[in-house]
Amino acid sequence: xxxxxxxxxxxxxxxxxxxxxxxxxxxxxxxxxxxxxxxxxxxxxxxxxxxxxxxxxxxxxxxxxxxxxxxxxxxxxxxxxxxxxxxxxxxxxxxxxxxxxxxxxxxxxxxxxxxxxxxxxxxxxxxxxxxxxxxxxxxxxxxxxxxxxxxxxxxxxxxxxxxxxxxxx
Amino acid sequence: xxxxxxxxxxxxxxxxxxxxxxxxxxxxxxxxxxxxxxxxxxxxxxxxxxxxxxxxxxxxxxxxxxxxxxxxxxxxxxxxxxxxxxxxxxxxxxxxxxxxxxxxxxxxxxxxxxxxxxxxxxxxxxxxxxxxxxxxxxxxxxxxxxxxxxxxxxxxxxxxxxxxxxxxxxxxxxxxxxxxxxxxxxxxxxxxxxxxxxxxxxxxxxxxxxxxxxxxxxxxxxxxxxxxxxxxxxxxxxxxxxxxxxxxxxxxxxxxxxxxxxxxxxxxxxxxxxxxxxxxxxxxxxx
Numbered sequence: 001x002x003x004x005x006x007x008x009x010x011x012x013x014x015x016x017x018x019x020x021x022x023x024x025x026x027x028x029x030x031x032x033x034x035x036x037x038x039x040x041x042x043x044x045x046x047x048x049x050x051x052x053x054x055x056x057x058x059x060x061x062x063x064x065x066x067x068x069x070x071x072x073x074x075x076x077x078x079x080x081x082x083x084x085x086x087x088x089x090x091x092x093x094x095x096x097x098x099x100x101x102x103x104x105x106x107x108x109x110x111x112x113x114x115x116x117x118x119x120x121x122x123x124x125x126x127x128x129x130x131x132x133x134x135x136x137x138x139x140x141x142x143x144x145x146x147x148x149x150x151x152x153x154x155x156x157x158x159x160x161x162x163x164x165x166x167x168x169x
Numbered sequence: 170x171x172x173x174x175x176x177x178x179x180x181x182x183x184x185x186x187x188x189x190x191x192x193x194x195x196x197x198x199x200x201x202x203x204x205x206x207x208x209x210x211x212x213x214x215x216x217x218x219x220x221x222x223x224x225x226x227x228x229x230x231x232x233x234x235x236x237x238x239x240x241x242x243x244x245x246x247x248x249x250x251x252x253x254x255x256x257x258x259x260x261x262x263x264x265x266x267x268x269x270x271x272x273x274x275x276x277x278x279x280x281x282x283x284x285x286x287x288x289x290x291x292x293x294x295x296x297x298x299x300x301x302x303x304x305x306x307x308x309x310x311x312x313x314x315x316x317x318x319x320x321x322x323x324x325x326x327x328x329x330x331x332x333x334x335x336x337x338x339x340x341x342x343x344x345x346x347x348x349x350x351x352x353x354x355x356x357x358x359x360x361x362x363x364x365x366x367x368x369x370x371x372x373x374x375x376x377x378x379x380x381x382x383x384x385x386x387x388x389x390x391x392x393x394x395x396x397x398x399x400x401x402x403x404x405x406x407x408x409x410x411x412x413x414x415x416x417x418x419x420x421x422x423x424x425x426x427x428x429x430x431x432x433x434x435x436x437x438x439x440x441x442x443x444x445x446x447x448x449x450x451x452x453x454x455x456x
Contacts (some may be wrong), residue, residue: 002176018174019174019175019176019219020174020209022206041210042207042210042211043203043206043207043274043275044361046272046274049274055248055277056273056274056277057274057277057278058274058275058278061202061203061206061207061278062202062278063176063199063202063206063219063221065176065178065221066221066223109273109274112273113273127273127360128273130272130273130359130360130361131271131272131273131274131275131360131361132272
């Protein structure tokens with residue numbers, strides 16, 4: 001057991017974690033943020049994707065102790081209250097969801113992509129999502145949703161957050 | 170994950186060495202964790218302690234020395250390998266191989282040191298580093314030593330590292346713009362896949378004549394290997410259909426593949442021949 005503190009979705013969290021605990025178990029079981037899914041639990045499927053200090057990672061293979069002092073963003077951190085993130089809006093409007101289990105991971109990988117490459121090609125989108133498996137075989141709609149999110153300005157690069165713009169309007 | 174596990178976070182090599190006085194066989198060195206944590210969860214490892222190396226700053230960083238050697242800290246991630254300007258410029262083969270591995274999420278975590286120290290016969294960074302004549306730096310409380318990457322792998326999952334040693338750096342002689350290099354990998358899909366076979370080729374040409382050739386194979390022998398017979402054959406040859414076919418045949422003879430969950434030994438043998446052929450052809454299209 002060790003005491004750690006880190007930022008989760010912009011809020012500080014402090015608590016005891018075990019050496020064998022993963023970041024995924026910490027955010028689901030101790031923080032109650034169950035939007036992040038446990039699929040394969042071995043770094044293959046991407047359902048547990050979160051953003052750690054700006055980089056997408058499989059939270060199932062990150063030791064919880066390692067996030068001391070770091071920033072973690074999960075699917076719950078994307079919306080601003082009732083206002084959904086443009087990527088979330090794009091997934092809804094394109095119908096890029098079937099059972100929904102892979103969706104939080106898909107959206108987090110999309111966010112990591114758009115924040116580093118706001119206008120990706122179809123090929124770049126497919127490569128960026130290669131570590132996220134959808135067993136409903138909905139990849140076509142998902143890729144279309146990412147293209148739409150990019151068109152909507154779905155990146156959160158400086159000065160390009162469409163939610164802030166819509167708030168002002 | 171379950172069980173009683175200790176977790177140590179040394180901040181320097183000086184802090185690491187005293188931790189290695191005892192229980193070294195029961196210690197897992199944690200870098201990216203993309204192999205270690207998965208194996209630990211599957212109870213394939215009997216460990217009582219993780220030593221997280223990621224706070225040791227001297228294991229990080231990429232720099233070029235005055236003798237045109239790239240120094241790559243063992244904690245360098247695959248993402249850093251394929252995006253870092255010094256790697257892209259001076260070791261483009263390594264950048265390209267890193268890009269072909271796993272997924273974004275895994276590349277953000279997995280490290281060059283971890284890929285090499287896990288010593289999977291299919292390790293994707295091994296064939297490129299073999300043809301680039303890389304050298305690894307190993308350190309312990311007894312001091313440092315350098316080892317050619319050819320001597321690093323001793324068997325599946327086995328390396329020449331002594332207990333108590335850690336890999337601190339990978340040194341790669343810079344590639345000249347005239348070097349023709351490629352790494353080809355065959356899997357079932359283009360991402361998230363362990364190679365059925367991987368082939369790295371480096372050629373130095375003088376007009377039509379091959380001055381030097383280096384060919385390395387992954388996933389088709391107990392360790393990644395160089396194919397001396399094919400390299401010697403190509404040296405001094407004109408590169409044409411016949412000389413390529415002979416090199417591919419020699420590589421196939423040198424391979425010693427097994428059948429496993431990914432594919433059969435016979436198919437791997439055919440892959441070696443096909444990939445060596447294709448890799449040499451691809452090298453020849455490079456300006």
